[in-house]
Amino acid sequence: xxxxxxxxxxxxxxxxxxxVNALSRINLYIRRREFVTLLGPSGCGxxxxxxxxxxxxxxxxxxxxxxxxxxxxxPPYRRRVxxxxxxxxxxPHLNVFDNIAFGLKIAKVSRADIKRRVGAMLELVGLVxxxxxxxxxxxxGQQQRVAIARALxxxxxxxxxxxxxGALDLRLRKDMQLxxxxxxxxLGITFLYVTHDQEEALTMSDTIVVMRDGxxxxxxxxxxxxxxxxxxxxxxxxxxxNILDAxxxxxxxxxxxxxxxxxxxxxxxxxxxxxxxLRPEDIQVVAPDQGQLAGVVRSALFxxxxxxxxxxxxxxxxxxxxxxxxxxxxxxxxxxxxxxxHIMRKYAAPCGGAA
Amino acid sequence: MSVRRGNGPGLxxxxxxxxxxxxxxxxxxxxxxxxxxxxxxxxxxxTLENFKLFLEPEFVGILTxxxxxxxxxxxxxxxxGYPTALFLASRDLKRSAMMAVLFVIPMWMNFLxxxxxxMSLLEDxxxxxxxxxxxxxxxxxxxxxxxxxxxxLVYNFLPFMIFPIYSVLKRSDLHLEEAAQDLxxxxxxxxxxxxxxxxxxxxxxxxxxxFMPAVTTFVIPRLLxxxxxxxxxxxxxxxxxxxxxxxxxxxxxLIMMALxxxxxxxxxxxxxxxxxxxxx
Numbered sequence: 001x002x003x004x005x006x007x008x009x010x011x012x013x014x015x016x017x018x019x020v021n022a023l024s025r026i027n028l029y030i031r032r033r034e035f036v037t038l039l040g041p042s043g044c045g046x047x048x049x050x051x052x053x054x055x056x057x058x059x060x061x062x063x064x065x066x067x068x069x070x071x072x073x074x075p076p077y078r079r080r081v082x083x084x085x086x087x088x089x090x091x092p093h094l095n096v097f098d099n100i101a102f103g104l105k106i107a108k109v110s111r112a113d114i115k116r117r118v119g120a121m122l123e124l125v126g127l128v129x130x131x132x133x134x135x136x137x138x139x140x141g142q143q144q145r146v147a148i149a150r151a152l153x154x155x156x157x158x159x160x161x162x163x164x165x166g167a168l169d170l171r172l173r174k175d176m177q178l179x180x181x182x183x184x185x186x187l188g189i190t191f192l193y194v195t196h197d198q199e200e201a202l203t204m205s206d207t208i209v210v211m212r213d214g215x216x217x218x219x220x221x222x223x224x225x226x227x228x229x230x231x232x233x234x235x236x237x238x239x240x241x242n243i244l245d246a247x248x249x250x251x252x253x254x255x256x257x258x259x260x261x262x263x264x265x266x267x268x269x270x271x272x273x274x275x276x277x278l279r280p281e282d283i284q285v286v287a288p289d290q291g292q293l294a295g296v297v298r299s300a301l302f303x304x305x306x307x308x309x310x311x312x313x314x315x316x317x318x319x320x321x322x323x324x325x326x327x328x329x330x331x332x333x334x335x336x337x338x339x340x341x342h343i344m345r346k347y348a349a350p351c352g353g354a355a
Numbered sequence: 356m357s358v359r360r361g362n363g364p365g366l367x368x369x370x371x372x373x374x375x376x377x378x379x380x381x382x383x384x385x386x387x388x389x390x391x392x393x394x395x396x397x398x399x400x401x402t403l404e405n406f407k408l409f410l411e412p413e414f415v416g417i418l419t420x421x422x423x424x425x426x427x428x429x430x431x432x433x434x435x436g437y438p439t440a441l442f443l444a445s446r447d448l449k450r451s452a453m454m455a456v457l458f459v460i461p462m463w464m465n466f467l468x469x470x471x472x473x474m475s476l477l478e479d480x481x482x483x484x485x486x487x488x489x490x491x492x493x494x495x496x497x498x499x500x501x502x503x504x505x506x507x508l509v510y511n512f513l514p515f516m517i518f519p520i521y522s523v524l525k526r527s528d529l530h531l532e533e534a535a536q537d538l539x540x541x542x543x544x545x546x547x548x549x550x551x552x553x554x555x556x557x558x559x560x561x562x563x564x565x566f567m568p569a570v571t572t573f574v575i576p577r578l579l580x581x582x583x584x585x586x587x588x589x590x591x592x593x594x595x596x597x598x599x600x601x602x603x604x605x606x607x608x609l610i611m612m613a614l615x616x617x618x619x620x621x622x623x624x625x626x627x628x629x630x631x632x633x634x635x
Binding site: 054055056075076077081082083085087089090091092093102103106107150151154 | 528530531533534535536537538539540541544548549552553
């Protein structure tokens with residue numbers, strides 16, 4: 001589905017607000033029909049990036065390109081992108097039909113066409129029969145759907161979504177994630193999605209862009225980012241993880257917790273300090289004498305699918321997920337296969353780990 | 356354990372308004388009944404003569420003139436007030452709250468005092484005429500004209516137009532304007548389709564806060580119009596204080612009240628949101 005054509009490109013974009021860098025030399029491209037997610041904690045610059053593409057901010061330095069043409073200074077109303085705002089921003093003085101028809105009326109589309117296209121959108125988002133309702137009289141989930149319909153009806157090249165599911169409850173959020181993904185594939189529109197929810201990003205995206213402090217940390221498919229995080233920040237942000245101080249002895253040999261481990265990573269030099277990331281589900285709990293490390297269970301919580309245990313191995317407290325519970329105070333051994341020991345460079349300057 | 360509510364001894368919420376209720380009863384309701392009584396009687400006998408008297412062209416003329424002047428005043432206040440409110444509420448304006456205060460400061464001064472100040476500026480030997488003479492334009496008759504009255508009305512009531520509009524605009528959601536831009540609206544279209552309709556509650560309350568006092572005022576036309584441009588408020592005042600015809604004065608007061616109620620109802624219908632009008 002994704003075409004190898006760079007629909008939008010950010011070139012060395014820097015944005016300064018009141019002397020503080022909200023974005024530092026960002027380089028990013030988005031391909032046609034791609035579902036790209038900007039992921040990061042609040043204040044990482046993801047929303048600013050979206051607003052730059054929407055036209056609500058102008059970069060302090062750098063350029064924004066659309067189909068290869070410079071649109072850095074083109075106002076929002078002349079860009080072929082539409083936005084679904086975080087708090088929906090539905091027009092309170094208009095009913096559902098007029099909210100969705102807003103862009104078409106501005107574009108002077110004929111009455112009959114407006115009726116047909118708004119009708120098709122209402123069907124798409126499942127709100128047929130709600131035309132005359134006031135936007136205020138809808139539930140959060142329904143307002144969300146109107147906001148999406150209002151943007152999509154203009155047939156934008158790119159749909160920008162700024163944490164669109166943030167205000168919904170968990171159940172509704174999960175349903176909407178699937179619906180949005182379906183819509184994107186069916187309509188063949190490029191989506192640029194902003195969220196701080198890593199699970200949402202992993203579920204929906206073709207490509208995830210992890211950001212921190214105005215810098216891009218890593219760009220990749222959900223699987224590659226989860227399996228091979230570039231640094232401890234990414235590892236910690238994408239899913240739960242244990243991050244330990246370690247020393248890379250040489251290729252495929254790493255030292256932590258006063259013990260040498262086999263691993264599969266190469267190219268980190270010799271005797272260099274690194275971070276080791278262990279995913280909780282990758283740590284195996286075995287009999288006390290059969291593990292690579294010995295420890296004591298400090299706590300065990302039932303989490304539904306699995307138990308979450310905190311195991312004290314002396315040098316660290318490891319978070320471990322297992323379907324078998326060990327009681328608090330039990331003596332256990334833990335082991336990790338070489339493939340699941342992820343080595344990463346220490347996180348240095350804000351943009352140090354950027355791709 | 357249960358908490359007793361409502362019908363226990365002690366204070367009930369409904370009682371909190373009792374002092375004001377009593378005040379209203381004595382000083383608002385009772386006078387209204389007295390006025391109704393006077394309006395429909397002469398010498399204690401029921402009659403409609405007082406209302407018939409009002410139909411004389413002279414009095415209808417005064418009412419029409421008052422309505423016309425108040426209407427002009429409201430339109431001028433709106434024309435000057437809306438852009439001012441828009442400017443004050445603008446997000447690019449640094450220290451807009453301080454600017455807003457600058458616009459209220461004149462309201463802290465007694466309005467009689469301000470009107471007297473204008474008299475000394477506008478009079479034949481006043482500052483403005485001296486300046487006009489100085490630059491060679493020559494003396495103009497400024498005081499005791501219809502325009503002086505209109506000017507006085509606008510000057511005194513303009514803040515009442517600016518503030519309701521300002522407070523509605525100030526609270527407006529920036530994201531709505533961005534959403535409109537996002538959907539293809541340029542600056543002018545954003546204003547016409549989003550900013551203006553959403554500020555209508557402020558406009559409605561501004562219009563009523565200017566129009567009503569402008570119709571009823573009697574001090575401004577007296578001072579700046581010199582009594583030659585009588586407005587409805589002057590007419591009522593005259594009946595009570597000069598002529599001593601309380602019956603006719605009461606009838607005129609009732610007519611004015613009816614007019615105000617009708618225009619209020621009309622304005623509330625024009626207000627799409629109803630409850631959002633600021634300051635009301």
